Amino acid sequence: MSRLDSFIRRLLAQRACLDRAAVLVGGVPGPVVELGLGNGRTYDHLRQILPERRIYVFERAPAAHPLCTPAAGYLVVGDFAETLPGAVTRLGGPAALIHADVGSGDETANARLAAWLGPLIVPMLAEGGIITSDQRLTAEGLAPQPVPAEADKGRYYLYRRTAMARRAAAS
Numbered sequence: 001m002s003r004l005d006s007f008i009r010r011l012l013a014q015r016a017c018l019d020r021a022a023v024l025v026g027g028v029p030g031p032v033v034e035l036g037l038g039n040g041r042t043y044d045h046l047r048q049i050l051p052e053r054r055i056y057v058f059e060r061a062p063a064a065h066p067l068c069t070p071a072a073g074y075l076v077v078g079d080f081a082e083t084l085p086g087a088v089t090r091l092g093g094p095a096a097l098i099h100a101d102v103g104s105g106d107e108t109a110n111a112r113l114a115a116w117l118g119p120l121i122v123p124m125l126a127e128g129g130i131i132t133s134d135q136r137l138t139a140e141g142l143a144p145q146p147v148p149a150e151a152d153k154g155r156y157y158l159y160r161r162t163a164m165a166r167r168a169a170a171s
């Protein structure tokens with residue numbers, strides 16, 4: 001497979017998982033969290049498919065086109081390690097959906113980031129809420145969900161927060 005084909009497949013998987021996630025959170029109240037603004041492509045997609053939701057974006061180096069940059073108050077600048085702890089207060093409550101598109105070309109760095117990011121973001125998510133991610137996440141209370149058929153296995157991930165994790169977090 002050429003690198004172009006691989007890139008296209010990644011984007012198809014990403015869009016399919018975002019669209020599926022938007023359906024899955026239909027009955028879950030709360031805002032949307034976008035981790036990694038990048039060029040603002042997925043932020044722009046999220047605001048089109050979930051126009052009624054507040055969307056908070058976390059990014060350490062915002063450089064997206066102004067039309068795809070969140071309004072003041074909805075863009076949180078800094079490293080996830082500093083901006084995510086306690087972020088639920090800023091959100092006004094737990095999120096219905098978290099999209100984590102945080103990877104780079106460095107697989108070792110991606111694995112390291114995913115290892116600490118999962119446990120950090122689970123407490124930000126409402127019970128029944130959904131995480132969709134470009135990285136495989138492992139954290140207590142995250143139940144993997146099947147990805148849409150058009151998403152190649154292992155390219156994008158979907159998780160639902162289980163009730164068990166919420167009780168564990170509260171204890």
Ligand SMILES: C[S@@+](CC[C@H](N)C(=O)[O-])C[C@H]1O[C@@H](n2cnc3c(N)ncnc32)[C@H](O)[C@@H]1O
Pocket residue numbers: 035036037038039040041042043058059060061078079080081101102103104
């Ligand atoms: C793959 S890009 C996101 C692409 C974006 N979703 C889009 O569709 O245009 C990943 C982004 O995550 C950001 N990022 C990665 N690690 C981060 C960290 N530890 N803290 C804050 N931002 C981070 C990078 O700066 C980069 O902009």
